[in-house]
Amino acid sequence: MVWRMSSLNEITNWLHDRLPALLAEHKVPGAAIAVSAQGRVIDLAAGVLSKATGVEATPDSLFQIGSITKVWTATLIMQLAQEGRLDLDAPVRATLPGFQLADESAAAAVTTRQLLSHTAGFEGDIFTDTGRGDDCVEKYVATLGETAQLFAPGEMFSYNNAGYCVLGRVVEVLRGKPFDDCVREHLFTPLGLTHAANGAHEAILFRAAVGHLQADPDSDPQPAPVWALARSNAPAGAMLAMRPRDLLAFAQMHLAAGKAADGTTVLEAESVQAMQQPQVQLPKLGLMGTSWGLGWEIYDWPGARVLGHDGGTIGQSAFLRVVPEHGVSIALCTNGGNPIAVYTELFEHLLRELAGVQMPALPKPPAQPATVDVSRYLGTYASEVGELTVLQESDGTLWLQEVPKGLLAEIGRQPERKELVHFEGDTFLPVQPYYGIHMPQVFVGDDGSGRALYIHSGRATRRVTHLEA
Structure with missing residues (x-):
C-alpha cells in the first residue's frame, strides 16, 4: 500500500x-x-x-x-x-x-x-x-x-x-x-x-x-x-x-x-x-x-x-x-x-x-441472498440477559426474535424481531441495520444431531430448544 x-x-x-x-x-x-x-x-x-x-x-x-x-x-x-x-x-x-x-x-x-x-x-x-x-x-x-x-x-x-x-x-x-x-x-x-x-x-x-x-x-x-x-x-x-x-x-x-x-x-x-x-x-x-x-x-x-x-x-x-x-x-x-x-x-x-x-x-446483506437450508439453525438460545429464538415463516423468511432479560430488561431494552438473510457459511445478517450496523449472527458448534449449538455475536448463546422448519 x-x-x-x-x-x-x-x-x-x-x-x-x-x-x-x-x-x-x-x-x-x-x-x-x-x-x-x-x-x-x-x-x-x-x-x-x-x-x-x-x-x-x-x-x-x-x-x-x-x-x-x-x-x-x-x-x-x-x-x-x-x-x-x-x-x-x-x-x-x-x-x-x-x-x-x-x-x-x-x-x-x-x-x-x-x-x-x-x-x-x-x-x-x-x-x-x-x-x-x-x-x-x-x-x-x-x-x-x-x-x-x-x-x-x-x-x-x-x-x-x-x-x-x-x-x-x-x-x-x-x-x-x-x-x-x-x-x-x-x-x-x-x-x-x-x-x-x-x-x-x-x-x-x-x-x-x-x-x-x-x-x-x-x-x-x-x-x-x-x-x-x-x-x-x-x-x-x-x-x-x-x-x-x-x-x-x-x-x-x-x-x-x-x-x-x-x-x-x-x-x-x-x-x-x-x-x-x-x-x-x-x-x-x-x-x-x-x-x-x-x-x-x-x-x-x-x-x-x-x-x-x-x-x-x-x-x-x-x-x-x-x-x-x-x-x-x-x-x-x-x-x-x-x-x-x-x-x-x-x-x-x-x-x-x-x-x-x-x-x-462492515458486512452488509447481499443484494441477492442465497437460499439455504436453515433447519440447523432453528430453535431457542438463551443466556442471563436474553432469549433468542430463530424461526422460519411459511414464506421461507428467517427471523430472529430477541427478548431481553436481566440487566437489559431493567434498563428498558425492548423485545425485537429481525429478519435474517444468509451472508456466508453459517453466518446470517439482519436485513435492517441497528445504528447502521448489520450485526453478524454466526451459528457454531453441533448439538449432536446436526443442529447449531450456539448463536454467536461476540457472546456464545447456547441452544435450549429446537424448532422444526
Whole structure:
C-alpha cells in the first residue's frame, strides 16, 4: 500500500471541521478525541456533556471508558505475573480457593490465561450489584456458584464480563487492597494521569460527561437516569472515567515497551509483548477483531496489525485503537446517539492517514441472498440477559426474535424481531441495520444431531430448544 502520512496539523484541521458535523448527523450529544502520532498528542472535543445542563464538552472532560477497563485489569494481572506472584496457567483456585461455578470440574480447571482471553466458558453477562463497599468485588465473585458453563474451559471464545470481575478479585487478594486502590497505585500514579477517576465519587471533581439513552434509533437522546453500572463490575468496566489524552497515556505505555512518558517502568517489555499475542481466533463478527490476546482485542487489518478495545456503559461509548508498528494510538469517547457511525468515519480516516491501515468495510446483506437450508439453525438460545429464538415463516423468511432479560430488561431494552438473510457459511445478517450496523449472527458448534449449538455475536448463546422448519 502506498500512502502519504498526513501531518498532525492536517489531522487537527480535519477533526475541527468533521467532528461537530458527525455529532450533529448522528445525534451524539458530545464527544472528545485524542490522537497520538509523530511524537505528539492532539485532542479536541465538541458538543455537550449533558443535554440537561448544556455544559460544553472539552478535551479535559471525563468520559467513561467502559470495557476498555479490561485492558487495564489485564495489565494489573501481568504486573503480578512478572513479579512471580501469579502463574497465568495455574487454576484460578490457586489464588481464589473458594471460586465456584455450577460446573465443579470447570471451576477447578479455569486458568487466569483463559479469563484474560475470554475462553473460560462460563456465562459472562452477570451484573449482580453487591453494594458500594470495598468488599463488593469479593461478594460478587461469591455469587457465581450457580453460573452455567457454556463450554469447556479453553474450547472457544465468548466475551465474558464476569471473568474479568474474577480477575479483579485476584488482583485484590494478591495486592491486599480494593481494586480501585490497585488501579490508582499501580497505573494512575506511575502513568502520571491527572484526569482519571475511579467512579462517580472521583469523577465529580472534574468536568464529567453524562450518558444519554434513546427509546429507539430515531428518537432524540435524553440524559440517562443513572451515571454508572454497579461497582461490583468495576474490573470489567463499570467505573473508570478519564479524558481521552489520559487513556492514550496508558496506550502509549504499551507502545513504549511498558514505560510511562517519564521513563517509569509500569510493565516489563516481555509482559507487554505477551499481551499482544493471539490466544484465540474469533468468528467473523463485523466490529470485533480477528483474535484476542491477553486483554487486547487484535485486528489483522490491511496495512498493519491493530490492537484495541471498545467500551459501553449506560449511554456512553468509547473506542481505542493502537498501531504498534507506527506508534499511533487513537481514543474516542462519546455520550449517546449513534457512536458507531462516528467511530467508523473518524477512525477509518485517521488510521489510513497516520498509519496506512485500511479498516475493512462492515458486512452488509447481499443484494441477492442465497437460499439455504436453515433447519440447523432453528430453535431457542438463551443466556442471563436474553432469549433468542430463530424461526422460519411459511414464506421461507428467517427471523430472529430477541427478548431481553436481566440487566437489559431493567434498563428498558425492548423485545425485537429481525429478519435474517444468509451472508456466508453459517453466518446470517439482519436485513435492517441497528445504528447502521448489520450485526453478524454466526451459528457454531453441533448439538449432536446436526443442529447449531450456539448463536454467536461476540457472546456464545447456547441452544435450549429446537424448532422444526
